[in-house]
Amino acid sequence: MKASMKPTMAHPFPRIGLTVATLSLLAALALPLVVHNPSMLNLAVLALMAAQVGVAWNIVGGQAGQVSLGHAAFFGIGAYTSTLLSLKLGISPWIGLPAGGLLAALLSVAFGWSCFRLRGHYFAMATIAVAELTQIFFTNWEFAGASVGLNLTMDREGWAWLNFAGKLPYYWLALGLLALTLLAAFCIERSYLGYYFRAIKDEPEAARSIGIDIARYKQVALAVSAFFTALGGGLYAHKEFYIDPGSVLSTALSIKMALVAILGGIGTLSGPVLGALVLTLIEEASRMLFGGTGSGIDIVLYALLIVLIAVFYPAGLVGSIRDMTLRARQRWRRRQAAATAGTAATAAAAEGSRP
Amino acid sequence: MTFDILLQALASGVLIGLIYALVAIGLTMIFGVMDIVNFAHGEFLMLGMYGSFWGFALFHLDPLLTLPLTALMLFALGVLLYRLLIVRIVDAPMVSQIFTTFGLMLLLRGLAQFFWKPDFRSIENSFVAGSVQWGGLHLGKPQLLAGAGAVVVTGLVYWFLHRTRLGVALEATAADKEAARLMGIDSHRMFALAWGIAAACAGVAGVLLSTFFPIFPEVGASFILIAFVVVNLGGFGSVAGAFWAGILVGVIEVMGGLLVGPEYKLAIVLVLFLGVLMWRPRGLMGKA
Numbered sequence A: 001m002k003a004s005m006k007p008t009m010a011h012p013f014p015r016i017g018l019t020v021a022t023l024s025l026l027a028a029l030a031l032p033l034v035v036h037n038p039s040m041l042n043l044a045v046l047a048l049m050a051a052q053v054g055v056a057w058n059i060v061g062g063q064a065g066q067v068s069l070g071h072a073a074f075f076g077i078g079a080y081t082s083t084l085l086s087l088k089l090g091i092s093p094w095i096g097l098p099a100g101g102l103l104a105a106l107l108s109v110a111f112g113w114s115c116f117r118l119r120g121h122y123f124a125m126a127t128i129a130v131a132e133l134t135q136i137f138f139t140n141w142e143f144a145g146a147s148v149g150l151n152l153t154m155d156r157e158g159w160a161w162l163n164f165a166g167k168l169p170y171y172w173l174a175l176g177l178l179a180l181t182l183l184a185a186f187c188i189e190r191s192y193l194g195y196y197f198r199a200i201k202d203e204p205e206a207a208r209s210i211g212i213d214i215a216r217y218k219q220v221a222l223a224v225s226a227f228f229t230a231l232g233g234g235l236y237a238h239k240e241f242y243i244d245p246g247s248v249l250s251t252a253l254s255i256k257m258a259l260v261a262i263l264g265g266i267g268t269l270s271g272p273v274l275g276a277l278v279l280t281l282i283e284e285a286s287r288m289l290f291g292g293t294g295s296g297i298d299i300v301l302y303a304l305l306i307v308l309i310a311v312f313y314p315a316g317l318v319g320s321i322r323d324m325t326l327r328a329r330q331r332w333r334r335r336q337a338a339a340t341a342g343t344a345a346t347a348a349a350a351e352g353s354r355p
Numbered sequence B: 001m002t003f004d005i006l007l008q009a010l011a012s013g014v015l016i017g018l019i020y021a022l023v024a025i026g027l028t029m030i031f032g033v034m035d036i037v038n039f040a041h042g043e044f045l046m047l048g049m050y051g052s053f054w055g056f057a058l059f060h061l062d063p064l065l066t067l068p069l070t071a072l073m074l075f076a077l078g079v080l081l082y083r084l085l086i087v088r089i090v091d092a093p094m095v096s097q098i099f100t101t102f103g104l105m106l107l108l109r110g111l112a113q114f115f116w117k118p119d120f121r122s123i124e125n126s127f128v129a130g131s132v133q134w135g136g137l138h139l140g141k142p143q144l145l146a147g148a149g150a151v152v153v154t155g156l157v158y159w160f161l162h163r164t165r166l167g168v169a170l171e172a173t174a175a176d177k178e179a180a181r182l183m184g185i186d187s188h189r190m191f192a193l194a195w196g197i198a199a200a201c202a203g204v205a206g207v208l209l210s211t212f213f214p215i216f217p218e219v220g221a222s223f224i225l226i227a228f229v230v231v232n233l234g235g236f237g238s239v240a241g242a243f244w245a246g247i248l249v250g251v252i253e254v255m256g257g258l259l260v261g262p263e264y265k266l267a268i269v270l271v272l273f274l275g276v277l278m279w280r281p282r283g284l285m286g287k288a
Helices: A016-034 A038-063 A072-089 A093-115 A120-139 A168-190 A192-202 A204-209 A214-240 A251-264 A271-290 A297-312 A316-340 A344-353 B002-034 B041-059 B063-084 B094-116 B141-163 B165-175 B177-182 B187-209 B221-234 B239-260 B262-279
Strands: B131-134 B137-140
Touching: A016 A038, A016 A168, A038 A168, A038 A192, A038 A214, A038 A251, A038 A271, A072 A093, A072 A120, A072 A214, A072 A251, A093 A120, A093 A214, A120 A251, A120 B094, A120 B221, A120 B262, A168 A192, A168 A214, A192 A204, A192 A214, A204 A214, A251 A271, A251 A297, A251 A316, A251 B094, A271 A297, A271 A316, A297 B094, B002 B041, B002 B137, B002 B141, B002 B165, B002 B187, B002 B221, B002 B239, B041 B063, B041 B094, B041 B187, B041 B221, B063 B187, B131 B141, B137 B141, B141 B165, B141 B187, B141 B239, B165 B177, B165 B187, B177 B187, B221 B239, B221 B262, B239 B262
Parallel strands: none
Antiparallel strands: B131 B137
């Protein structure tokens, strides 16, 4: 892994990942001190939540390479479980959220069972079908509000019910959940699971030949991913106070989760976070500039962006940045080598021969 | 009476199934030739519908009269999209391919909404209207015409693929790209041709639907999932398979809606889809 590469002495880019991570964390912690405008704060919450589901998606979609286009099913199960428990049984979301996560992880076994024997396009299409079925189920389930959806009541305010009038508590909740999800993804990447996942992604046949139970570890990746996606769904429900099948179970949502990760850099830890930031900003900017009129120009811009990234930057933003720093590093090394070699003439020659 | 209802459902199912087949053959051709799933396929159908609508609204020309022109325009669009966009992702990772065609789907929808508004449109007073009755069976003439048209176009495509030099070259590319290239077949030309034919077929399906189906920018969404099911059921790459599978899906959808309830129509088709994917992934008529 590149991340574990030891920085050499007098390196121009010492521990770049750690530095960026620390700086982003500080920025995220400091943001509420600077930003007080509720709609701006809401935008930040949206970006954090998009990042969180992107990181969760990435565990199975990026690390294990199983491109799911049906993750809205897990998001919706998380949202519905916590909302129903809170509405019908008066159970706090502190129990409802993990309950939704566990239920999603459990149901992911059925999801995996019906999809994991398929590969590539077939897998992707099967996941769409499973999520669509889930949406049809909730659209017709009267107890869960059917197509009308469910409204959370606003009467029980405070941390016990994750119910606030302001946006700031949701900012901390979203940030905390993102940190938790990132930590889980990081631990998985560094553990034996991460190696198994990468083996399954890159060389399934080789992985099988050295005795990795592919079906089992694909399922593990999916269950962990489903758990965290459902936590995101639960938080979404309590932040918005309202859910319906269209908002938490749509295929468009599934696609967006994958898109966040792909835009940022599929299979990288920071990719989904960067992707979510960029995507949320672009979505919001185009909506503010052109949206609300139903003209569709905001959709056109969004779609153009997707196409351009998919065609020209398949490695995502993080991948492209990594390539750039790698090139910069090589250039620097070459220059160093030229300088130590002695005369200015050789340095100039090396500089001149640089492609 | 019950028998009449079942017969009616069967007939309606077959008629809509023929349209599903026509939408699906393009999808299956693109997949068969170049292993790309075109998420934007429903949007070709949408554009075909708008082609008819504008011909009718602006020049009072019946969809049947403008059909050749609409088909030609969609063929050109398909070729153009291949040459400008798809050619860049032929050998790209699957994720790039999925998101390119998915982005294309959103783009075409957004453009349609931008230029033509999100309103529902319809074509009134076309040449073919009313219904015919045989015994207890009532069938709309537009639907009958659409079914017949779909059969003719599917037949034409089948004939083209199996009886013409160009069609056989296309089939050869689908079977083995490298071997076909060694025989002097330009695979990029074949891919462009596949995209052209696929877009034209979906466009014609849109034209045939336009006299009895609402026209709006997102209309493709109702057909793309069904088309995926048909393509899987028939076997990826098989035109004949898509034809029979289309009819089957149409009948199952209408019958299922009748027996279980219309809100579960799509669910029944999706369950069937998953079942086929799991137990016979190469489809009913697909090549092993």
